[in-house]
Amino acid sequence: MKPIKFTHTTAQKIYDDYISRIKRVTAPLNKTDREEILMELNSHIYEGMIDKTGENEIENLVNLIEKLGAPEEILKPLVAQKKLxxxxxxxxxxxxxxxxxxxxxxxxxxxxxxxxxxxxxxxxxxxxxxxxxxxxxxxxxxxxxxxxxxxxxxxxxxxxxxxxxxxxxxxxxxxxxxxxxxxxxxxxxxxxxxxxxx
Structure with a gap:
């Protein structure tokens, strides 16, 4: 997965933190499943940010992450199913x-x-x-x-x-x-x- 680069350092920190949380939640899974989930969520962020060019990068990223949801909540059932x-x-x-x-x-x-x-x-x-x-x-x-x-x-x-x-x-x-x-x-x-x- 290729990490997304942001121009604003705060946006980069928010993104890096979100990706770290995804990695932590998916840690029990095998490498293929972890990468698949990470790439899927990363592509959602990438596509969501492309549509918002020229607007406030931090605000757009925060809104996008809020819509996706906390990894600890949205990924729990998926991780449980994949582990099973x-x-x-x-x-x-x-x-x-x-x-x-x-x-x-x-x-x-x-x-x-x-x-x-x-x-x-x-x-x-x-x-x-x-x-x-x-x-x-x-x-x-x-x-x-x-x-x-x-x-x-x-x-x-x-x-x-x-x-x-x-x-x-x-x-x-x-x-x-x-x-x-x-x-x-x-x-x-x-x-x-x-x-x-x-």
Missing amino acids: EQATKTFNPTHIFKALLLNISNGVVYVFFALLYLTLFGFVFLIIEKIKNPDNVGLFFKNGHFHLLGTRKPDTLQVLGLTEVLGDWFIPVMLPSIIVLYILITLLLRLKRKSKKI
Whole structure:
């Protein structure tokens, strides 16, 4: 993107500040998306300023920027949407986490997805705990019925009559389960994003 040059230093400072704000708001996006948004807004400013030649440069720029709106407000939904697209394409947990944070204010459904991913992190925590305390963590049944997937203190296991049914198979069962659930949740998130476009 070629920056616009202004004759008045104050106009240049206003423009540079606005462009910096756009860059800051679009920072979570990949380089291509950032540049696309920046070029689009820059071209609006350029075209708006060409139409006003010979008039007060500072006043015209301020009016134009006010019409475009604050980058923090106008770009928030676009950045959230683009980040969600990136996350569901790459399956990258970092991108998914950032996308959910950006989209959390866009509806209850994103809170639901955030809770699903948190549950997966809970499963990872259980695997770590199983390595540390193998007898306290597992899939517990009572009288042949499911009771708990998690941790229990050793003394409560006998008192409640709980039996851990997976034993040494807990980690080999949990790892593929986490991977499959992660893929399924991310595919559901992708489906949700696509249904929103329709």
